[in-house]
Amino acid sequence: MMLIADLRSALGEGSVLTGVDIGARHSSDMSGTGTTAPAAVIRPRTVEDVSTALRLCNEAGVPVIAHGGLTGLAGGANPSGNEIAISLELLRGIEEIDVASATMTVKAGTPLEECQKAAAEAGLFLALDLGSRGSAHIGGNLSTNAGGIRVIRYGMAREQVLGLEAVLADGTVISSMNKMLKNNAGYDLKHLFIGSEGTLGVITRAVLRLHPPPGEITTVLCAVASYDDVVTLLRRAQGELGNIVAFEAMWREYYDFNSRALKLSFFAEPHPFCVILESTEGTSTIEAFLAAMMENGLIQDAVLAQSQAQAREIWSVREGHPIEVLPNLLNFDVSLPIAKIGEYATACGKALHARWPSSHNSFYGHVGDSNVHICVSVEYGPGEDMHSVDDIVYGVLKDYNGSISAEHGIGTLKRPYLHLSRSAQELALMRSLKAALDPKGTLNPGKVI
Ligand SMILES: Cc1cc2nc3c(=O)[nH]c(=O)nc-3n(C[C@H](O)[C@H](O)[C@H](O)COP(=O)(O)OP(=O)(O)OC[C@H]3O[C@@H](n4cnc5c(N)ncnc54)[C@H](O)[C@@H]3O)c2cc1C
Known part of the structure; x- marks a missing residue:
């Protein structure tokens, strides 16, 4: 492919992996639902590299997926075979901790835990925390607007961001590395990229808000x-x-x-x-x-x-x-008004049990944030697959005006059900935004909308 040669000459030979060099881990996120390797994996070291790579891919009409720590649970980073995966793993490191402003400036490929430790060493606290902290990248956390265990006190990933830099599909760098708590100068563009799962731009750097340490927990x-x-x-x-x-x-x-x-x-x-x-x-x-x-x-x-x-x-x-050993385990991530979660869990459990009497269904989660996770393990009958379970879990949820994704995102797995949580008008506006920022549909096609 001509594009691969162009990428190699622009980024350097070792920055472009193909064939057996790609490695199995780029075929799927942690949902385990991906089966196909991307056509190539590129590993930029600088924002300029990301910009050049995106411009070349966009000009060639070749789709691109951002790969962070690949701990996502919605199939958002799964390739379908013809894409170039941009792995942010070498765009790693903390550029600055500004104690007076209580901010951290960090590159997108930095693992969350590395950022937490650096904040603590500076006498401050990064309030984002989730079980995948050792592998998930800040860029992945922001592009999924991750939740986690501290949302009840500090809010979701979105609330921890003051500034952001992202690269559009055509290579344009949008640098909004704001450090101020207050900044109402026009549209707050960072929110376009936070939670959009790599469909509107590739996040390259962020200014994170830090807090005083919470004290002994x-x-x-x-x-x-x-x-x-x-x-x-x-x-x-x-x-x-x-x-x-x-x-x-x-x-x-x-x-x-x-x-x-x-x-x-x-x-x-x-x-x-x-x-x-x-x-x-x-x-x-x-x-x-x-x-x-x-x-x-x-x-x-x-x-x-x-x-x-x-x-x-x-x-x-x-x-x-331990529960991960159950066969065909599916992990759902829904939200609904907190007062209704108990009723929903009972109704959902009953419906699953009625369809698969020997299924394992269990519920847990961040109920203080209106978020419940559901583990479902069933032996599929003829003609059944994971969508047979989706139909029941989301079908019952519809009666409660809940959301099919509280924190993991839509990716590929929930895309067929997005209309249950968003109106036709909301979906149309999402499509307009996508068309405005990525008119050729280069970024993470087939995901979210
Ligand atoms: C054990 C475990 C516990 C978890 N706990 C939680 C939890 O409590 N709360 C929660 O919300 N999630 C949780 N998750 C899910 C997952 O860790 C989060 O979704 C995380 O934010 C994903 O980060 P990542 O770097 O691994 O992203 P990836 O899986 O690599 O990618 C996720 C999505 O973001 C896109 N993306 C990645 N990097 C970028 C970038 N730089 N720019 C643009 N797009 C990008 C990808 O294309 C994909 O669509 C958990 C996962 C595991 C395995």
Whole structure:
């Protein structure tokens, strides 16, 4: 391909991988649904390289996919075979931490955990945190508008961004590396690229907002009798305890499966719900709150982590790696008004069970952010595939005006269902934006819309 030769001569021989040099990992994100390698992988080291590569691909009419840490769960980075994948892995590093402005300027290919550690070393706190922190890149986090476990206190990835640089399909560099908290000078262009999953531009750098360190975090695991009690506990904890930095609920099936597999036992008997509550209030205040909630029956039992190691054990149940061994496991990521999540989970579980009586269905998630994840494992019958499960999970969700993606994005996997969460007018405006920024449809075609 002429384009490959042009890319090699523009970026350098070693920056363009083809054939066996590509490696299997570029065929799929962590959803495991991709099967095809891209035509080539290019690894730019500078913003100028990204710009040149995009211009050449756009002129040649060859599609491009951005590859970050490939931890996405929506198939957004999956190739279909004819694309050039732009891996941002060499565009890595922290350019500056400005303590006075409380900002970090970072290249898109930097892993999240590297940014968290650098912020902590500077005496500050990067509020974005998710289980894939060791591999996911900042560019991937922003292009998916990742959520994670600190949203309840600090908001989603979008809220951590003050400035952004992105390259359009034709190679134009849009540099909006703003450091100010307030800047209302016209349209806030960074939001076009945050959450658009690489369909409107390739993110190359960002200015992230940092916070004062939250102080010592205390982790508590609470046993709760009903979903309504979970919601009441959340509101009372926010109102009476304060400084809540995480609030995660696990339905019994999810908690039992993982705690059993991990050989961790926190309670003498099973409970319908287990909640991880984290606060930066002092231990004595937290203990007094827990005592009051146990006295009024809102909490059935509680374990206050006595060490970082015990807190990690509690989180390991929530992170739920044991469940990943179940066959054909699908992980859904939906949101709906918090008061309705319990009802939805029951209705969805019943519908799945009615169709596949031996299926495993379990629920957990960031309920403080109206977000619930659903693990479904079924043995497909003749003519069935993952979309048979989608139809049920999203079909029930439609009755609750929920969103088919709370935080993982649309990618390829949810594209056929986007119309359930967005109106015809919203979809038309999305298509107009895509056409305005990427008229030839070069960037991540077949994804999102
Ligand atoms: C164990 C585990 C836990 C997770 N927990 C959470 C969680 O709590 N919350 C959550 O929201 N997600 C979670 N995820 C999903 C995933 O980690 C996030 O979606 C993450 O933000 C993806 O980052 P990435 O660098 O791996 O992106 P990739 O998977 O490489 O790409 C994701 C999408 O972004 C695009 N993209 C990547 N880099 C760029 C760029 N520089 N410019 C433009 N587009 C780009 C890709 O084309 C693709 O469409 C989890 C995943 C795993 C495996």
